[in-house]
Each structure stands twice: as C-alpha cells, then as structure tokens.
Amino acid sequence: MASKRVLKRGINRTRAAENRRQLQDSLRKKDRLAMRDKRRRIAKEGHKAFTAEQGKAAIRAAIMGFREHRGDEGKQVECLNEISRILSTDSYDPDVAIDHLIELKFVDDLISQLGGGTKSAELQLQAAWCITNIASGTHQQTAHVAEACPELIQALSGTNQKLKEHAVWALGNIAADGKKLRNRIVKMGAFLPLSNLLQSKDVGLVRTTCWAISNMLKGRELTTSDEFYKHSFMKSFWGLLESKESTIYAEVCWCIAYLTSRDESGTAKIIEAGFAQRILSALDEKSPVALLIPALRTMGNMLAYNDDFNQKVLSTCKHLLNFLAVCMKHEHRGLKKEAIWVVGNILAGPKEHVEVVIKSGFLPVLLEIFQKGQFDLKREAIHALLNVAKYDEPLEFMVKQGVIPPVLSLMKVDERDTIAACIQFIEIILARNKDAVRLVEEAGGIDALETVQTHPDGSLWDRAGGIVDKYWGEDADYDDDEKETEKEKVEYPQWRLGAHTGES
DSSP states (O other): OOOOOOOOOOOOHHHHHHHHHHHHHHHHHHHHHHHHHTOOOOOOTTOOOOOHHHHHHHHHHHHHHHHHTTTOHHHHHHHHHHHHHHHTOSSSOHHHHHHHHHHTTOHHHHHHIIIIIOOOHHHHHHHHHHHHHHTTSOHHHHHHHGGGHHHHHHHTTSSOHHHHHHHHHHHHHHHTTOHHHHHHHHHTTOHHHHHHHTTOSOHHHHHHHHHHHHHHTOSSOHHHHHHHTTTTHHHHHHHHTTOSOHHHHHHHHHHHHHHTTTOHHHHHHHHHTTHHHHHHHHOOTTSOHHHHHHHHHHHHHHTTTOHHHHHHHHHHOTHHHHHHHHHHTOSOHHHHHHHHHHHHHHHTSOHHHHHHHHHTTHHHHHHHHHHHSOHHHHHHHHHHHHHHTTSHHHHHHHHHTTOHHHHHHHTTSSOHHHHHHHHHHHHHHHHHOTTHHHHHHHTTHHHHHHHGGGSSOHHHHHHHHHHHHHHHSTTOOOOHHHHHHOOOOOOOOOOOSSOOOOOO
C-alpha cells in the first residue's frame, strides 16, 4: 500500500501574497497584449527616427506651431502632419509621445477640428489620424480621446470617404479598450451608420468597418447584441461571406464568433440564418490562416450550442473531422489551438459523438500534443481529454500512455482553470483506475497537489487537500480490492461556451 502523507494545511501568507501578485501581473500583461492585437496604429511614410526626448521636443514645437498659426490652414496641416508622423514612428515607444500630447492638452484641439472647428477637410483628416493613433495606446490614453466619439460617429455619415475610414478606425480602437467604452459607442448610435458603410464599394472601408464592428461585439453584454440585431448587419454579413476577399471574410467571421460566444439564443439566430454552412465552406486547407482561425472559433462556438446541431454537422459534413486532423498537425500554433478547442467541444457531447472522434484517431494526437506541446496547447488539450476521461476504455488508454505525469506537471502553473482541470483529471483517475494511487504517487502527485496551496484561490486548496487526505492521509486505510471496486461519482464540466479571450 502507498505510504500515507497529510497535506500541510498551514500556508505561508507571504508566499501566497507574492504568488497572487505575480498572477495578477501576468493577467494584466496578457490583457494588454490581447488589447494591442485588436488595435491598429496607422503608419506614415517618411517619418524620422526619434529618441524619446527628441520626440517630445518635436511634439512641443508642432503643437506651438499649430496654435500660433490659427487661420493658416497650410501651416496647421503641416503641424498635424508632423505630429501624426511622430505618433506612427517605430523608433521609440509611442506611449511617450501620446502622454506628452495629453500633458499639453492637445487632445481638445484635435476634437475641435473634428467637431466643426474647421471647414478644412485636410485638417479634419489629420486630426482623425492623430486621434486614431492615440486611441491605440493605453487605457488612460484612450479614455482621453473617447470624448471624440460623438464627432467620430457624425463623420461616419459625411461625404469625405477618407475621413469616414479614419473615424471607423478610431472608433474600433476605442471599442477595443473594454466594456465601458464599447457600450458607450453603441449607446451613442454607432451601429446605424456602420451598417450603412457595409454597402460601400470601397473594399478597404468595408474591411475596416467589419473590424470595428467585431471590437464592438466583444465581451458578453447582451445589450450590445440587442442593438446589433436592430440593424441590417445579418443581411450584409451574408452577402460579404460570398466575397472572394479573404480579409473581409475573416473580419465577418470574428463578428459572428463574438455573437455566438454569448448565449444560446444568439447562437440559434446565427445557425437558423444559415451561417453554419458558410463557415464550414471556409474550412479548407487552401484558405489563409488569418481566415481559418476565426472560422474555427465560430464553428467551435456553434458546436457548444446543442447535441442535435452537432449530430447534423458530424453526419453531413464529413470533411470537418479530416480538416481538424490536418489543423492539429499544422505548424501554426494558433490554428492548432483552435482545432483542439473545436474537438473538445465535440467531445463534450454524448457518447456516440465521442466515439466518432476517437475512431477518427484523435485521442493519440491529443495525447502527444498534451505531452509535448507548448503550454497554451496543453491548456486546450487538458480540457478536451477531460471530456473523454468519463469513459473507462479511453481513460485506461490514456493512463497506459503516460498521461499522469504531464497532468501533474501542468498542475503547477498559475492559471486557475487549468489547475482545476488537472485536479479533476486526477480525481477521475484515482476514482476509476485500480493502480492510480501508486501511479500518481510515483509521478510526484502528492508534491504537485501540495503546490496548489500557494494559489490565491482557496477552493483549489480544499480540493487538492481533500485528495491527499482521502488517498494518502491517516484515514486512507482501505486495501487495493476495496479500491478496485469503488465507483465514485464525479462531476464532469461541459466545455465552456466561447474560447479563452481574456476580454473584458
């Protein structure tokens, strides 16, 4: 019988506080990187290379020149052009330049140009250019230019095509900041003029508009969905999915991905409108990765809808599983991760769906990724494998293939959902495999469970401690025969609706 050990219930408060701080810093960093990915900075040709001090001096000079030459359109355009060049340079951190603009209270000057402070189309355009790049900055920087939202929304209905695109771009950047500003833009009535812009013949404008709309649809706010469905977006999206322009197709897929990640009623509307077939048709090896990732995200959301829909997809779209198998062996990590997530959603269904996936050869591939892949791939794979673990035969196969050590290793990360999945996996194995107590202990399972006590979430401590007490504690005196016949009831979480986005 395995030796007994009791989990140390006392925790080092200093260590736990430090762990909590590191976790929060890590999450903030990931949120910031995700935000940057969804924002766009407009580059300008012919900009100089600046040091931080040179950039600040150049901005001061340009702002002074702009204010000194009121009424001289040519000079003011020159000054704004210089500022926009500085904001778009890659030679130093643009946040430094943006902060200096805010310190000098120049944002008000820019908003004034948009709001009727000038009749010059060129001045308005340069002001919008600057506002767009400021809105690509930090939360505090974006909050300063959010006051320009009414003027930007008004510009969407104007006659200046270039100004329209810059206004869309700026609104998209502001919406990417988070829930508060996103809802503010929607409540101001941005959806109506944006829906009209989707009828434009200008491919660039339509693409930017779809991107901005996708940023406004992020998050879980149903009020945003309600406003969305009041307009003609669905009809426009249907037409745009017939487009051969893959970048537009990709942006529409992102919009639909966000709509299907909220609730069942939203997903039902998308499916009933026939978008599933359109998305499935994009899942082709010849499609660019930038299109395949949002298409897979959307399909994964739909496959979290209900078992009847999944059955229809599995029975009528034979190419789906073959395509997912190709993606899971693809060199692009993001594509591979989305494919694992889609497979995980199918595996969350009834036994017959699980059997289809297993017979298609996915289980060894998932195990190899889980054992040898990078952390983000392991994180997706653990949830997919957890959905399979409720069945005896595949669970036995996974144990024989050495799934226990990588589960215990992954338990030591600082991500709550991943730790919880690992703990549950070990609970299932211990409850249903006669050799599990020995195998888990030999793989360092007790030490791995004890490391959980440094995590800031106390519920994880209790679960980990409960496992150690039950199987290795002072009261764990049952023998192997008793363990072999024991069938413990385990809760199996269904795969989450929507993917890991870290969005606010």
